[in-house]
Structure formats: structure tokens, C-alpha cells
Amino acid sequence: MIKVSVVGAKGRMGSHVVDAVNGAADTELALTLDAGDDLGRITPENTDVVVEFTVPSVSLNNVLALIGQGVDVVVGTTGWTDEKLDQVRAALAEAPRKNQSVFIAPNFAISAVLADHFAKVAAPYFESAEVLELHHPNKVDAPSGTAIHTAHAIADARKAAGLGEVPDNTETDGGSRGQVIDGIHVHAVRLRGLNAHEEVLFGNAGEQLTIRADSFDRISFMPGVLLAVRKIATGDHSGLTVGLDHFLDL
Ligand SMILES: NC(=O)c1ccc[n+]([C@@H]2O[C@H](COP(=O)([O-])OP(=O)(O)OC[C@H]3O[C@@H](n4cnc5c(N)ncnc54)[C@H](O)[C@@H]3O)[C@@H](O)[C@H]2O)c1
Numbered sequence: 707m708i709k710v711s712v713v714g715a716k717g718r719m720g721s722h723v724v725d726a727v728n729g730a731a732d733t734e735l736a737l738t739l740d741a742g743d744d745l746g747r748i749t750p751e752n753t754d755v756v757v758e759f760t761v762p763s764v765s766l767n768n769v770l771a772l773i774g775q776g777v778d779v780v781v782g783t784t785g786w787t788d789e790k791l792d793q794v795r796a797a798l799a800e801a802p803r804k805n806q807s808v809f810i811a812p813n814f815a816i817s818a819v820l821a822d823h824f825a826k827v828a829a830p831y832f833e834s835a836e837v838l839e840l841h842h843p844n845k846v847d848a849p850s851g852t853a854i855h856t857a858h859a860i861a862d863a864r865k866a867a868g869l870g871e872v873p874d875n876t877e878t879d880g881g882s883r884g885q886v887i888d889g890i891h892v893h894a895v896r897l898r899g900l901n902a903h904e905e906v907l908f909g910n911a912g913e914q915l916t917i918r919a920d921s922f923d924r925i926s927f928m929p930g931v932l933l934a935v936r937k938i939a940t941g942d943h944s945g946l947t948v949g950l951d952h953f954l955d956l
């Protein structure tokens with residue numbers, strides 16, 4: 707049995723993770739912690755893998771503390787920058803246990819991971835590309851971690867293919883053209899009734915490709931979370947891994 711502790715256990719995602727861990731045949735729930743609880747209670751003796759779903763402002767410190775306590779961590783919280791990821795790599799290099807792992811996924815839903823993959827494949831073939839993400843209004847960050855990840859992936863694929871900037875003659879926008887991430891415009895919608903949705907729009911003269919992923923319920927993230935827990939528990943993925951695509955045969 708894989709012993710799993712959950713940090714952020716009272717949250718929308720954390721509470722689903724608690725149910726998923728309790729419901730799987732090969733995982734057992736160790737500790738459930740939330741804001742104000744002592745992270746120091748988590749040790750390699752009581753926990754094989756920690757699942758962390760908190761808020762972007764605290765996640766880095768939680769992960770650094772957990773690395774220092776000698777446990778492996780699967781992280782779903784958003785807000786990761788290159789600088790933060792470098793801090794995680796540096797902490798792993800000094801970790802108390804050999805071959806410690808941290809896994810971070812901007813999105814655990816198979817639909818979103820595939821949409822991101824298909825966007826990377828499509829990107830070199832289109833002159834224009836924009837990303838639209840749509841989420842529930844309780845989300846604290848915008849744009850979504852997934853949209854940021856997709857925008858960087860599209861930009862990298864365009865650069866590798868030798869494409870230049872996307873065409874855009876806008877002279878005034880008042881913010882309506884969205885945030886520009888790595889040259890790609892990203893738009894965020896917050897609407898009651900939504901959960902987590904992303905559309906990637908590609909355009910050429912006379913044609914358009916739309917790739918859309920819809921997560922209607924947080925249960926859609928749980929197979930991905932359990933897959934990551936199982937992969938990390940094998941001990942075969944030491945260091946930092948970012949993205950569930952690493953664990954899928956794409
Ligand atoms: N990777 C994915 O597939 C995926 C899917 C959904 C949400 N998310 C991300 O997960 C994060 C959490 O989303 P949510 O909707 O569950 O948010 P939420 O606000 O419902 O839950 C966050 C929980 O973290 C707790 N918390 C805050 N500070 C803490 C601390 N220092 N230590 C321990 N717990 C603390 C809060 O009390 C709360 O219970 C967000 O960054 C969100 O974007 C990722």
C-alpha cells in the first residue's frame with residue numbers, strides 16, 4: 707500500500723484527493739493537513755507520497771519544507787515560475803534522502819493534458835494562435851496554470867519551427883487582447899457554472915483549428931493524481947518532473 711498524506715485536504719481539490727486515496731485499492735490515507743497544521747508531522751515513516759493542493763502563495767514553501775523532511779511530493783497547486791522551479795531543484799539536490807522526487811502538474815485531467823499535447827503538434831502549422839481559459843469564479847489566479855503552460859508550449863513549438871510573431875495590428879486594446887505570454891495572447895473568463903475549460907485557437911488564411919478541453923467535475927483530475935502518486939512511489943523518477951505527459955505514452 708502507498709501511504710499518502712494530503713496537504714490542503716479541506717480544499718476543493720484536496721477533499722477530492724482524500725476520497726480518491728480512500729477509494730483506491732493500492733493507496734491508504736496517512737495524514738490530512740490544512741492551513742495552520744504542522745507540516746513537520748509528515749515524515750518518511752508515516753508517508754510515502756504527499757499530495758499538495760493549496761494556494762500559489764504558499765505552495766513553494768510547503769514543497770521546500772517537505773523536501774527537507776525527506777518525503778516525495780506530488781503538486782497540483784499552480785503559480786510555478788522558472789525561478790520557483792529552480793528553488794525546488796536546488797532543494798532536491800540537498801535532500802536528506804537519496805533519489806527524492808517532486809512532481810508538479812499544471813493539470814491532471816487527461817482531456818487537458820491531451821489538448822496541450824495536440825496544441826504542441828498543431829502549433830508549427832498555423833500563423834495565428836491564441837489561448838482562452840474559462841474557470842469557476844472562486845479561482846484565485848489568472849490566467850490558469852494550464853493556459854500559461856500551453857502558451858509556453860505553443861511558443862516553443864513555433865520557435866523550433868522558425869515561425870515569427872503572430873500577426874496582430876491592434877493599436878489600442880484597453881486590456882481586451884489578454885495577457886501576452888511568450889508572444890501568445892491568453893484570455894481568462896471567470897463565470898459561475900464553469901469548472902475548468904481551455905480552448906486553443908489556431909488560424910491560417912481561410913481555415914481554423916479549435917482544440918478544446920472541458921473538465922466539468924473535479925473528479926476528472928483524480929485518475930491523473932493517482933497515476934502520479936503511483937509513478938512517484940516507484941522511486942524511478944528522482945528529481946523534479948513537470949507535466950503529466952511524462953507519465954503517458956504520447
Ligand atoms: N493541477 C490540477 O489539475 C489542478 C486542478 C484544480 C485546481 N488546481 C490548483 O490547485 C490549487 C488549489 O485549488 P482549490 O480549488 O482546491 O483551492 P481551495 O481554495 O479550495 O483549497 C486550497 C486549500 O489549501 C488550504 N491552505 C491554504 N494555505 C495552506 C497552508 N499553508 N498549508 C496547508 N493548507 C493550506 C486552504 O485552507 C484550502 O483548504 C490552485 O492552485 C488550483 O489552481 C490544480
Ligand SMILES: O=C(O)C1=N[C@H](C(=O)O)CCC1
Pocket residue numbers: 784812813841845846849850851852853901902
Ligand atoms: O480550478 C482550478 O483552480 C484549476 N486550476 C488549474 C489551472 O490553473 O490550470 C487546473 C484547472 C483547474
